[in-house]
Amino acid sequence: MSTDGASVHFSELVNRNRRTLARLEGSRSLLLRRRDGEDLVLTTASRAEQDRTVVSAATRMLLAMARREPGSMELLLDLLPDAFPWVRFLPETDLHAFAVELVDTMRAADSVGNNASVAQLLVEWQHTAEVHSDPELLAALTTDHGEDYGPVPDPREVA
Template sequence: MSVLELTLSELLNKPKATLANLRGARRIVLRRRDDEDLVLTTAARADQDHEVMGATSRMFVEMMRTPQGRTLVLDVLPATFPWVRYLPAHDVREFSVELVDALGAATSLDNTAGVAQLLTEWRHTAEVHADPELYAALTTDSGEDYGPVPEPGTAA
C-alpha cells in the first residue's frame, strides 16, 4: 500500500498540492508535532477498506461455526499472533472464541476498538506467561490482604 507522510502544516499551507497526492497514494499520514497523527484517504477507499474488513470478519465468524474451521483457526493463530505460543492451550481456545465474538460485534457496530482492546489484553496476558518471575509474582498468594481498593481518583 502506498502511504505518503507529510506534516499537517504542509496540508494547511498547500492544501491543493497535498490533496493531489491522494491520486498516487492510498493514504496520507499527517504528522503532528503535539498530537496524534492523522490519516487522510478518500471516501471511496475508506468504504473499500470497510467492506473488506466486514467481509473478512463475517467469513471468519462463520468459519468458526464448524469444527474444521475451529481447528484451522487454532492452527493458524500462532502464525498470525506469534505471542499466543506463550499462552496455555485452554487460553488459546478462549482467545479464539473471544476474538470471533469481538469481530462479530465490531462488524455490527462498525467499530473495531473492542477488537483492538481484546488483542492488547491477550498480548499482555501472553507477556505474563512468557516471564516466569512476573507470572509467579502475579499468581502467588502472599496471604496478605490489603483491603478494598479505592475508586480511581478518590483519596485512599
C-alpha cells in the first residue's frame, strides 16, 4: 500500500506513541514497518471512512454504467485495457468473463464493505493474462499430454 511518504518502525509507535501519532496528523496515513511480520498502515477512522465512501461510489457508478443500456458492456470492454493493460493478452471470451466477474464481485464486495475479494480477482485474472502472453507457457498448461497418473494422494497420508 502506498502512503504519502510517512513511515516509521513499529517500535516507534510502541516506544514514542505521542510523537509517532503526531506524525499522523500531518499525513494521510503512516506506514508502520515491522521486522517480524507484514507492515501496517495507520490512519484515522474518518480518513478510512472517506476512502471507503469513494470506493463505494466508484463501484456504484461502474455498476450503473454496466447495466444502463445494452451497449454499455461493450463500452466497459473498450475501457478495460486503459485501466488494466494486461487484459490485451486475454482471449475475447476471457475478457468478457473478466468484465462480468469484476462487476459482480465489486457489487458483492461493496455490500459487505470488504474489497479483498476484488483485489484477489484482479490478481487471478492478471496471472491468467500472463499465461496467455507466453506461448510456451500457454502450450504447456493447455496441451493434453494423454497421460493420466491417477488421483493425487493426500499429502498428509504420504510419509
